[in-house]
Structures are given as structure tokens and as C-alpha cells.
Amino acid sequence: MTTKTKIFIDGDAGTTGLEIRERLAGRADIALLALPQEQRKNVAAKRDILASVDIAILCLPDDAARETVALCGALGDESPRLLDASTAHRVAEGWVYGFAELCEGQAAAIAHGRRIANVGCYATGAIALIRPLVDAGLIRSDQPLTINAISGYSGGGRQMIEAYERGEAPAFELYALSLEHKHVPEIMAYSKLSERPLFVPSVGNFRQGMLVSMPLALDALPGKPKAEDFEGAYxxxxxxAKHVRLAATPTSGKLDPLTLNGTDDLEVFVIANEARRHALLVARLDNLGKGAAGAAxxxxxxxxxKTAGSA
Incomplete structure (x- = not known):
């Protein structure tokens, strides 16, 4: 009889936690453990369940995730392995970044790590675009970059989700206008950027789907590359890679952010006007798929x- 891996999702009432629970429900290789509703804030009960499982998945606000990690730290040898879907530990020492396609060896590092920080949705698209080009020498680490992105409202947290579902939100809006979005540190760290990019997120009146785009002036880049150089690097x-691929530019001249909804895939596009020496790089993904629960x-x-997530 095959031994089941015991899993506890801490914070399974939110969008990501619910999605992960739905994906894991019914799997023969997993035993999902849960606390009764009345005990979810009981520290002793949480400590006991954490000590009893193999892996804990944290779908919590950052401060609550840090509290659970501290609780696990006090368990010593009884501590479970951790997969944190919050922002709290994505650039923290001792944590493995949960983007299997980041570079050679990353999937193996995830497989053997005890503390894995799940990647952010916008960061997934941005890093997928930037890291291969930095590694190939096509973009400098100190290159000034502008990243634009649009997401479905399900990635914006409870208040945003409720506003859209009540019909009180606009068709489109820019947000995080402080230019201090919480995904920028991980974008810089894992794209190997030394210069902070200008990141402009936006949200559309659709539940899920995402486009992350980055315009480039080709003659401002090292070696003045052509589109085929980017395509070769990608x-x-x-x-x-099972879930990330280079895709052909659509003949329609348009990109729909909803196309990959319901999948765990990510597509990278290289769109160029050689006569103008301009290029637009685009990553398309489901913000709840490859950008959140699917990645988890x-x-x-x-x-x-298992090998399903290997690059």
C-alpha cells in the first residue's frame, strides 16, 4: 500500500488556498488534513497539526505566514517542509524560489528544499521574460527596464475581488501608483537585475488571466540584437520545459490575456518591428494557474x- 503524503493548507479560505485545495482533492497520493473552523486560531492546535504532516502550504498574509514559520521552527525535527504562497519569504535567506524553470538546477533545488517560496504572479511573467536574456548577455543587469502588466481581479486580494464582483469597479484601472509593488524585489533578485525596473500593474474587469509586457529599444541593448536573438535565448x-514555451506572434496582431485560463502554462512572445528597431516581449499566463495555485x-x-514540475 502506497503511503500518502500528509498535507496541511494553512489559510485555505482565500483564493489561492481554495484553488490549491480543489486541485489536491481526490488525489490518491495525498492526505489533506485540516483544522476545525473553531480551532483555526488556536496556536496549540495548529502546532499539533503542523507536527503531524509532511508538508504545510501557507496561503496567508505575510505576517501570519511568518508566525506559522516561527511555530514550525520551534518544532525542531517534527517541523514539516514548507511551501509558502505569501510574499514573506521570496527573497529571504534559506528559502528556495519556487519557479522551476528559472535556471538549470532550480527544479532539483525545489525537490530537495525544506522551505520553498512560491513565486508571485506578476513576477512569474517578468522573470520568465528577463532572466533568459540576462543569462544570454542580451540585456545588462543594470539595463533600465519598464514592465507593464494586466491581471484579472482575482489576484488583487479580497477587497478588490469583492468590488469587482459587486459591479462597483471600473472596466480597467492602474494601481500600486506608489511604484513600490511588492513583487519588484523578487523580480530583481531572480532576474539578476541591479537596476530597479519601473513596474506598472493594472487590473481588468475579468476574473483571471494575465499579460506581462516589456518594450525594448533594440539599439539601446548590448550588441544591438535582433528578434531572432531573443527567440534563440528563450x-x-x-x-x-513542460509548462513554459516560446510562442509565435499571433497573425491577428492581438493578444488575449484569458487564453491560458485553466492551465498551468506560460507563453513567451517576441514581437518586433525591425525597421523601427523596436521589440515587445510578452508573457501570457493564468494568474491563478502558473501565477499562483498551479505553480504551488x-x-x-x-x-x-514527482517529475511533473521539472524544467
Whole structure:
């Protein structure tokens, strides 16, 4: 009889936690443990369940995630492995970044790590675009970059979700106008950027789906590359990846952010006007799929010794 991996989702009432629970429900290789509703804020009860499971998935606000991590730290050898879907530990020492396609060896690092920080949705698209080009020398680490993105409202937290679902939100809006979005530190760290990019997020009146885009003036880049140089870098970097691929520019001249909804895939597009020496790089994904719960399950499978999430 196959031993089941015991999993506890701490914070399964939110969007990401619910999505992960739905994806794991019914899997024969997993036993999902849960606290009764009346005990969810009982520290002793949480400590006991954490000590009894193999892996804990944290779908919590940052401060609450740090509290659970501290609780696990006090358990010593009884501490479970951790997969944190919050922002709290994405650039923290001792945590493995949960983007399997980041670079060679990242999937193996996730598979063997005890503390995995699940990647952010916008960061997934941005890093997927930037890291292969930095590694290939096509973009300098100190290159001034502008990243624009649009997401479905499900990635914006409870208040935003409720506003859209009540019909009280606009069709489109820019937000995080302080230019201090919480995904920027991980974008810089794992894209290997030394210069802070200008990141402009926005939200549309649709539940899920995402486009992350980055315009480039080709003659301002090292070696003045052509579009085919970018395509070669992406094709090489993502060769053999199950969920990330280079896609052809659509003949319609349009990109729909909803196309990959319901999947865990990410598509990278290189759109160029050689005569103008301009290029637009675009990543398309489901913000609840590869950008959140899908990535978490991909990482969980790696932690469990499966190959579904390998790059």
C-alpha cells in the first residue's frame, strides 16, 4: 500500500488556498488534513497539526505566514517542509524560489528544499521574460527596464475581488501608483537585475488571466540584437520545459490575456518591428494557474519526488 503524503493548507479560505485545495482533492497520493473552523486560531492546535504532516502550504498574509514559520521552527525535527504562497519569504535567506524553470538546477533545488517560496504572479511573467536574456548577455543587469502588466481581479486580494464582483469597479484601472509593488524585489533578485525596473500593474474587469509586457529599444541593448536573438535565448532556456514555451506572434496582431485560463502554462512572445528597431516581449499566463495555485502544485509535486514540475 502506497503511503500518502500528509498535507496541511494553512489559510485555505482565500483564493489561492481554495484553488490549491480543489486541485489536491481526490488525489490518491495525498492526505489533506485540516483544522476545525473553531480551532483555526488556536496556536496549540495548529502546532499539533503542523507536527503531524509532511508538508504545510501557507496561503496567508505575510505576517501570519511568518508566525506559522516561527511555530514550525520551534518544532525542531517534527517541523514539516514548507511551501509558502505569501510574499514573506521570496527573497529571504534559506528559502528556495519556487519557479522551476528559472535556471538549470532550480527544479532539483525545489525537490530537495525544506522551505520553498512560491513565486508571485506578476513576477512569474517578468522573470520568465528577463532572466533568459540576462543569462544570454542580451540585456545588462543594470539595463533600465519598464514592465507593464494586466491581471484579472482575482489576484488583487479580497477587497478588490469583492468590488469587482459587486459591479462597483471600473472596466480597467492602474494601481500600486506608489511604484513600490511588492513583487519588484523578487523580480530583481531572480532576474539578476541591479537596476530597479519601473513596474506598472493594472487590473481588468475579468476574473483571471494575465499579460506581462516589456518594450525594448533594440539599439539601446548590448550588441544591438535582433528578434531572432531573443527567440534563440528563450528556445534554449525553456527547451524541455513542460509548462513554459516560446510562442509565435499571433497573425491577428492581438493578444488575449484569458487564453491560458485553466492551465498551468506560460507563453513567451517576441514581437518586433525591425525597421523601427523596436521589440515587445510578452508573457501570457493564468494568474491563478502558473501565477499562483498551479505553480504551488507544480512545486508540491517536485517536493514529493514527482517529475511533473521539472524544467
Amino acid at each position: 528556445a534554449g532556456h525553456y527547451a524541455g 502544485v507544480q512545486n508540491l509535486d517536485l517536493m514529493m519526488g
